[in-house]
Amino acid sequence: MxxxxxxxxxxxxxxxxxxxxxxxxxxxxxxxxxxxxxxxxxxxxxxxxxxxxxxxxxxxxxxxxxxxxxxxxxxxxxxxxxxxxxxxxxxxxxxxxxxxxxxxxxxxxxxxxxxxxxxxxxxxxxxxxxxxxxxxxxxxxxxxxxxxxxxxxxxxxxxxxxxxxxxxxxxxxxxxxxxxxxxxxxxxxxxxxxxxxxxxxxxxxxxxxxxxxxxxxxxxxxxxxxxxxxxxxxxxxxxxxxxxxxxxxxxxxxxxxxxxxxxxxxxxxxxxxRYKDMLKVGGENVAAIEIEAFLSTHPAVKTAEVVGRPDSRLDEVPVAFVEVHPGHDINEEMLIAHCRGRIASYKVPRAIFFLSASDWPMSATKIDKRALRERLKDPHHDGHGNA
CATH class of the missing domain: 3.40.50.12780 (ANL, N-terminal domain)
Structure with a gap:
């Protein structure tokens, strides 16, 4: 009306x-x-x-x-x-x-x-x-x-x-x-x-x-x-x-x-x-928020969101989407190295995709993880939803 x-x-x-x-x-x-x-x-x-x-x-x-x-x-x-x-x-x-x-x-x-x-x-x-x-x-x-x-x-x-x-x-x-x-x-x-x-x-x-x-x-x-x-x-x-x-x-x-x-x-x-935001990595229950919180301890990381990617051997593995603070220079290898030896190996992200502030898929107020998972379905995706 x-x-x-x-x-x-x-x-x-x-x-x-x-x-x-x-x-x-x-x-x-x-x-x-x-x-x-x-x-x-x-x-x-x-x-x-x-x-x-x-x-x-x-x-x-x-x-x-x-x-x-x-x-x-x-x-x-x-x-x-x-x-x-x-x-x-x-x-x-x-x-x-x-x-x-x-x-x-x-x-x-x-x-x-x-x-x-x-x-x-x-x-x-x-x-x-x-x-x-x-x-x-x-x-x-x-x-x-x-x-x-x-x-x-x-x-x-x-x-x-x-x-x-x-x-x-x-x-x-x-x-x-x-x-x-x-x-x-x-x-x-x-x-x-x-x-x-x-x-x-x-x-x-x-x-x-x-x-x-x-x-x-x-x-x-x-x-x-x-x-x-x-x-x-x-x-x-x-x-x-x-x-x-x-x-x-x-x-x-x-x-x-x-x-x-x-x-x-x-x-x-x-x-x-979230209970539904738990990953099952090789039989181990992993809360996505736990990995997100650890990634956020790196001074370059502004926002981190973790979702599960299907895996033939481990059922699923963690993958991270990350936004970096302006002025910081960091790549996937550096951020994964930050995790190794400091959190359990099965919690270390297998891949990291970097997004800008405008790249995040949003609901009215929150990042939409369902949309992030959809981006992983395309084997040629670049993390931004583009092939």
């Missing part, structure tokens, strides 16, 4: 009717449907209640993130994504200011934050934070009002962010569309190492379990397994997809996320990748 036609229909409804309907809404009524990113499967519509999309963001904003004076929040992504919609709702909950834009450009975003005196930033993923930190206009001194920064990234990058902003609380978290955003985040008293290497603890009102993804049996702390989540924030189901809903939600309300985590004895969670 075109916008003018939508407005014309809206004009026919009396405000008193809208207000009466608003007052009849229950907290568990359906509020909206937000679609998953679709990087490992086709996007699915997550049916989220009013309670799911408001309670957590507003509680965090009121009791954890509220700064002295006014709150000014900057979000990097589109509002149709839960990763930006949730902090937007939280900002509304404390009558704060929410900064956004029609598109992301690092210099433009930084200037907006400088001008408005941002107090909380939500750059999401490493690529966005790298774009900000690498821009010529980046100046941490101009962000002196910032008190909180949410980022989910590899330890080296999170640690670098903490160095740049020593007076800012850098917060890692766990979240997904099916849980209306964040379901775990760092405690206020966590130390620097914990903030760099873990992804927080379950939020109040939210339960988590770490289970064997094949059997659903609970695993002891310190063991990698699938994380299940239960609480007020979990979706009601997938829109018009009862079979997928039955696969994802247990009868007693546990969401089988498909994400791999390790829970430490202190309760902190450590992300281990």
């Amino acid at each position: 075109e916008v003018p036609a939508f407005h014309a229909l809206a004009d026919r409804i009396e405000l008193s009717v809208i207000e009466a309907s608003r007052r009849q809404v229950r907290v568990r009524d359906v509020a909206l449907i937000i679609y998953t990113s679709g990087t490992t499967a086709n996007p699915k519509g997550c049916v989220l209640s009013h309670e799911a999309v408001t309670r957590g963001p507003v509680e965090r904003a009121r009791y954890r993130l509220k700064s002295p004076g006014r709150d000014v929040v900057w979000g990097a992504g589109p509002l149709f994504h839960i990763g930006t919609f949730a902090p937007f709702v939280g900002s509304l909950g404390v009558a704060g200011t929410f900064l956004t834009d029609g598109y992301f450009e690092p210099g433009r975003a930084l200037q907006l934050m400088y001008d408005e005196g941002v107090t909380l930033t939500w750059p999401w993923f490493p690529a966005i934070m790298q774009g900000l930190m690498g821009h010529p206009s980046f100046d941490p001194a101009k962000l002196a009002a910032m008190r909180h920064l949410f980022i989910i990234g590899p330890p080296a990058q999170v640690d670098a962010v903490q160095t740049l902003f020593p007076n800012c609380e850098v917060i890692q978290a766990c979240g997904m569309t099916e849980t209306a955003g964040v379901f775990a985040l760092c405690d206020p008293d966590e130390d620097r190492l914990s903030r760099s290497t873990t992804n927080g603890k379950a939020s109040p009102g939210v339960e988590v379990r770490i289970v064997d993804p094949e059997t659903g049996v609970d695993l002891p702390d310190g063991t990698l397994g699938e994380i299940w989540v239960r609480g007020y924030n979990v979706m009601d189901g997938y829109w018009a997809a009862p079979e997928k809903t039955a696969d994802a939600l247990t009868p007693d309300g546990w969401l089988k996320t498909g994400d791999l985590y390790t829970r430490l004895p202190c309760g902190s969670l450590v992300f281990g990748g």
Whole structure:
């Protein structure tokens, strides 16, 4: 429907009717449907209640993130994504200011934050934070009002962010569309190492379990397994997809996320990748994220994504797609040599393809690994999808 036609229909409804309907809404009524990113499967519509999309963001904003004076929040992504919609709702909950834009450009975003005196930033993923930190206009001194920064990234990058902003609380978290955003985040008293290497603890009102993804049996702390989540924030189901809903939600309300985590004895969670993003190399289970994190320890590597390539002897082997920081000169042999002897031989990438920032296949917000795997199907490909 075109916008003018939508407005014309809206004009026919009396405000008193809208207000009466608003007052009849229950907290568990359906509020909206937000679609998953679709990087490992086709996007699915997550049916989220009013309670799911408001309670957590507003509680965090009121009791954890509220700064002295006014709150000014900057979000990097589109509002149709839960990763930006949730902090937007939280900002509304404390009558704060929410900064956004029609598109992301690092210099433009930084200037907006400088001008408005941002107090909380939500750059999401490493690529966005790298774009900000690498821009010529980046100046941490101009962000002196910032008190909180949410980022989910590899330890080296999170640690670098903490160095740049020593007076800012850098917060890692766990979240997904099916849980209306964040379901775990760092405690206020966590130390620097914990903030760099873990992804927080379950939020109040939210339960988590770490289970064997094949059997659903609970695993002891310190063991990698699938994380299940239960609480007020979990979706009601997938829109018009009862079979997928039955696969994802247990009868007693546990969401089988498909994400791999390790829970430490202190309760902190450590992300281990997607269950479906595991490689089977000669009978060994290998998490792609483990190889990606190690590749990212090389100073030349800006972004690394690992996928499995079919192999007649080992079933599949790891292959990496890498974007290099400007000004660095590195080739495939040098990066593979960086891995040899430092990670298990079966985890060392068998091939590395170098991409520029514009070469990555993207969903709305994430790199699309399904598209990267498609590029490997052509035996004459150059890693960019070209023969």
